[in-house]
Amino acid sequence: MADHTIADARMERRPAGPIAGMGGRLARRLEVRMLVLALIIAAALSVMSPYFLTWTNVFNILDQSVVIGLVAIGMTFVILTGGIDLSVGSVAGLTGIVLGLLLKEVPIPLAILGAVGVGGLIGLFSGILVGYFGLAAFVVTLGVMAIGRSLSYILSGQTAISSIPSDLSNIVYTTVLGVPTNVIFLAAMYLLAFLYLTYTKGGRTIYAVGSNREAARAAGLNVLFYSVLPYVISGAFAAVAITFSIAQLLSADPLAGNLMELDAIAAVVIGGASLYGGRGSIIGTLIGVLIMVMIRNGLNLLGVSPFWQGSAIGGIIIFALLVERLVSTRAAR
Amino acid sequence: MSEDASILTVERAEKTFDRTRALDGASFSLREGEIHALLGANGAGKSTLSKVISGHVRLDAGAVTYKGAPLQLRSTREALEAGIAIVMQETSLAPDLSVLENIFLPELGRPGRLSYGSMRRRAGAILADLGREHVLDLSREVARLSAAERQLVEIAKALALDADVIIFDEPTASLSPGEVEMLFDVMARLKASGRSLIFVSHRLEEVFAVTDRVTIMREGRTVAGPIDTTELTQADIIRHMVGREIGAIYATPGLGEAAAGPVVFSVAGLAAPPAVRDVSFAVRKGEILGLGGLVGAGRSESAEAIFGLRPRAAGTLTLNGRPVNYRHPRQWVRAKVGFVPEDRRRQNIVPDLSVKENLLLAHLGDHQGFGRGYARRAARVEELMARLDLPSHRLADASMLNFSGGMQQKIVIARWLLLDPEVLILDEPTKGVDIGTRQAIYAILRQIADEGVAVVVISSDFEELLGVSTRIVVMSDGMTVADLPSAALDEEKLTLLAAPRTSMQKNTELLEDLAARSGGAAFWALIDGDELICLNAVVAGEAASPGFAPGEVRRLEKTRIPNGLAAREASFTADDGGLATLLVPIRNRRNHDLGWVGLTVRGETPPAETITARIEAYHG
Structure with a gap:
């Protein structure tokens, strides 16, 4: 580290080529590299299947991105602080049952609010254990995952709740200018999350806490609050996500959301976030979600057995991480 | 000078990391049985050169000759086998193993049975050679040793491999004055036994105390040397290192103690066991107060306990005449009290945020509101960059980790200056910082003090304390033991007080x-x-x-x-x-x-x- 003053001096003298500079800076941004990967996958799939690049299928992909995309937003917040939330799948299952039960008693908006509130409270519980008591996020959320799934079986009486009012499906099937509301909602949430993480004190604090907790504390940032908040957001988004899923299926299944945490973590990681915290972006996560959904969709279109999907997604995750590691170590040298 | 006595020479060494030209035609020559100082400001390439010699780094071009034959090292293991060892600042010891196991660490990797009995005897002999046989308990876990003891283990480890050339890379950085003397004693013994030592440092007093010859580097090149140490003055060395004449390193106190205003901040009976037992001091508006003591005296711990970075058991803190009981850094930041902790990498730098955001980090702690509020500070940021002589186009850099230590420290200090603090506490503000930046940091501290900031500087470098502060509070064993004007003190008196x-x-x-x-x-x-x-x-x-x-x-x-x-x-x-x-x-x-x-x-x-x-x- 001591040997970089020369470089400093040299870089000052180097005439800045504006175009090369811009291109270089863009290429250095991980999201851009991942976007390129996404485009390559899209191009390859559209060559292999003429149906892939039709409007119907594009909306299909977007529609399939909604549930996992919403969960991945919360997961991004958690991973940015250096934590992990393994409980999102079972929290989704549990809050889905809560929603189903509430819909029998109260109007739709209140029921949704109740379910999202329960999701947030579960997140608060995990967040306090991790942020205040300093327990390992992996273990805490593993525990909450087991509790959540068990409660959702108990509350549901082991069967799916199918008495969902069909009005709920309006939140999915209404369109604005031809775009379904669930896709619009997803886009709006990503925009909000992006703005929050980039332009607010809270967002920047989440990055700082994940990158160097001690330095953040010494600089007077509220480390405790912003270590807990991401888990609340994650729990709430799990509930929002399952609401959209139930709106499509009109049934709340206690098993819903099973393994959803793995998809969400995969999307965040493909999107370039570091599991150590501090590095990652919401745009990257969106690209990660799209890559995963496109591969699933493409393999379906090509008639590949669904059992191959796991291998394809797993391969992409490892490939993405490997490329990232190779590129970033070369940049660091 | 005769070259035939050289055990090791480096010629026209070149090494480029990415775009950084770390070595640009450096040369070096080490005689048998001498202590040779390798000097240079941070970033001059002295660390890279020592890493080339120790096999950590391979040259792009140039030649290394060792014992008359060309040397091409592919790894540190090869260097060790050739008899070249390096004792680094951040030691390469396994903390969970014992002293004995660490001394023979390279042998643990070999197949076959280990004889702890014979290892114990050999280790005893090595430590006896160093005159330290009773200092180190061989079965002690390395994690429980002090920095000086770890270094001793490193040296013993080098001797266990029969090293002929030992490189000491900034060995005194984390040692107390007493420990430094012991290290020098060990180095003298090594030299007497015919070994050749390279001493990398930027503490000039030490160079004069212990070395025979000096080589000075700047910007990857050898600019002077080898020269006999006795033929040089401190001013000569500084001129070579910096490439220009440096006047007084320390800024002269502006108006001195007479003009210091009322007490802004005071601490009474501070305790944070086990390191801090009874600490009291007061700092006035417009003065620089030094807080001195040996390593382990509890200075950093006191500052951290004050600022809420570690729990406080007792103590009355008074800010502007009002008792305060803040327990979170956030409260201090909003009360316009700043603190630069000692460990830059661990406690100050946020590696994933840009340089600009690192500079604005304390602002973020101070800021109340939903947004970031960066725009409000934009003009002040520009002004500070200019004031600290930092290139403002580097604000957009994604990480400050590839800045030199000096530049990093300036950014960290700027982080607090941005808030216009009333009190600023700095823990070892010039640790790992080159001499040019040190001078700049002293100047800026003097300036802000003259503008009315109450500054507290914590340092284990007594020369620095005496140079920079008007008054010095001395700590020993977790207690403040003296509070004296610097004019009444010199390094020797400070050492006695701090014992x-x-x-x-x-x-x-x-x-x-x-x-x-x-x-x-x-x-x-x-x-x-x-x-x-x-x-x-x-x-x-x-x-x-x-x-x-x-x-x-x-x-x-x-x-x-x-x-x-x-x-x-x-x-x-x-x-x-x-x-x-x-x-x-x-x-x-x-x-x-x-x-x-x-x-x-x-x-x-x-x-x-x-x-x-x-x-x-x-x-x-």
């Missing part, structure tokens, strides 16, 4: 004994011109009190025994209104002047010879 209380225990025993037997007052003090600095005192009879307490500086005539102090006789001849005083000069084994031990009695005087004999017996 751990445990080493003063013997002295206290003596003083207690003397005072109790005579019913008077016994003290240990330095007398400098017409001033007395009291290091320790025990008063058995209040009537015989000499009029000063430990840690106090008094003009001789302001004490109650001016005649006795002026006479400095080993007999009770001088009289101060019924008080008779005897003074005996004391020296340590190496004949260093340690000041005077005195006994003041009222009334009947005990036999002077007995007292003198007792004092001399203690300090033989």
Whole structure:
């Protein structure tokens, strides 16, 4: 580290080529590299299947991105602080049952609010254990995952709740200018999350806490609050996500959301976030979600057995991480 | 100079990391059995050059000759096998293994059975060669050793491999003055045994104390040397290192103590066990207060306890006359009190945020509101970058990790200046910083003090403390033991004041004994011109009190025994209104002047010879 003053001096003298500079800076941004990967996958799939690049299928992909995309937003917040939330799948299952039960008693908006509130409270519980008591996020959320799934079986009486009012499906099937509301909602949430993480004190604090907790504390940032908040957001988004899923299926299944945490973590990681915290972006996560959904969709279109999907997604995750590691170590040298 | 005596030469060494030209035609030559200083500012390439020699880094171009044959190292293991070892600042020891296992770590990797018995014997012999056989417990876990002890293990490890060339890379950075002396003793022994040492440092006093020849690097090139150390002056070296003349490194105090304003911030009875037991000090508007002490005295811990980075058990903190009980850094930040912790990488830098956001980090802590509020500070950021002589186009850099230590430190300091603090506490602000930046940091501290900021500088570098601060509070074993104007102090007096209380225990025993037997007052003090600095005192009879307490500086005539102090006789001849005083000069084994031990009695005087004999017996 001591040997970089020369470089400093040299870089000052180097005439800045504006175009090369811009291109270089863009290429250095991980999201851009991942976007390129996404485009390559899209191009390859559209060559292999003429149906892939039709409007119907594009909306299909977007529609399939909604549930996992919403969960991945919360997961991004958690991973940015250096934590992990393994409980999102079972929290989704549990809050889905809560929603189903509430819909029998109260109007739709209140029921949704109740379910999202329960999701947030579960997140608060995990967040306090991790942020205040300093327990390992992996273990805490593993525990909450087991509790959540068990409660959702108990509350549901082991069967799916199918008495969902069909009005709920309006939140999915209404369109604005031809775009379904669930896709619009997803886009709006990503925009909000992006703005929050980039332009607010809270967002920047989440990055700082994940990158160097001690330095953040010494600089007077509220480390405790912003270590807990991401888990609340994650729990709430799990509930929002399952609401959209139930709106499509009109049934709340206690098993819903099973393994959803793995998809969400995969999307965040493909999107370039570091599991150590501090590095990652919401745009990257969106690209990660799209890559995963496109591969699933493409393999379906090509008639590949669904059992191959796991291998394809797993391969992409490892490939993405490997490329990232190779590129970033070369940049660091 | 004759080259045939060289054991190792490096010629036209070139090395480029990415775009960084770390070595640009550097050359170096090491004679057998010498201690050779490799000097340079941060980023001059001296670390890279030593890593080339130790096999950590491979050259792009150039030649290394070792014992008359070209040397091409592919790994540190090959270097070790060739007999070249490096002792690094951040040691390469396995913390969970014992001292013995660490010394023979390279052998643990070899197949076959290990004989702990023979390893133990060999380790004992190596430590005996270093004169340190009783200092290190071989079965102790390395994690529990002090920095100095770890270094000793590193050296022993090098000797276990029969290293002929040992590189010491900034070995004194984390050592206390006493430990530095011990290290130098070890280095002298290594040299006497025919080994060749390379000493990488930027502490010039040490270079003069221990090395035979000097090579100075700048911007990847060798700019001077090898030159005999005795032929150089400090100014010569600095000129070569910086490439320009440096005037006084330390900015002259602007208006001095006389102009210092009211007390802005004070601490009384601070405790944060185990490191901090009883700390009190006060800092005035517009002054730079130094907080000094040896490593382990509890200085950093005190600052962290004040700022809420570690729990505080007791203590009254007063800010602008109002008692405050803030327990979170956030509260201090909003009260305009800033703190730059010691460990830059661990406590200051946020690696994933851009340089600009790192600069704005304390702003973010201070800021109340939903947004970031960066725009509000934009003008001030530009101004600070200019004031600290930082290139403002580098603000957009994604990470500050590839900045030099000096630039990083400037950004970290700027982070707090941005908030216009009333009180700024800096812990080791020039650690790992090159001399040019050090000068700039001193200047900026002086400037902000003159603008009315109350500045507290914590440092284990006594020269720095004396140079930068108007007043110094000395800590030892978790307690503040003295509060003196810098003008009354020099490095030696500071070292004596800072000595751990445990080493003063013997002295206290003596003083207690003397005072109790005579019913008077016994003290240990330095007398400098017409001033007395009291290091320790025990008063058995209040009537015989000499009029000063430990840690106090008094003009001789302001004490109650001016005649006795002026006479400095080993007999009770001088009289101060019924008080008779005897003074005996004391020296340590190496004949260093340690000041005077005195006994003041009222009334009947005990036999002077007995007292003198007792004092001399203690300090033989």
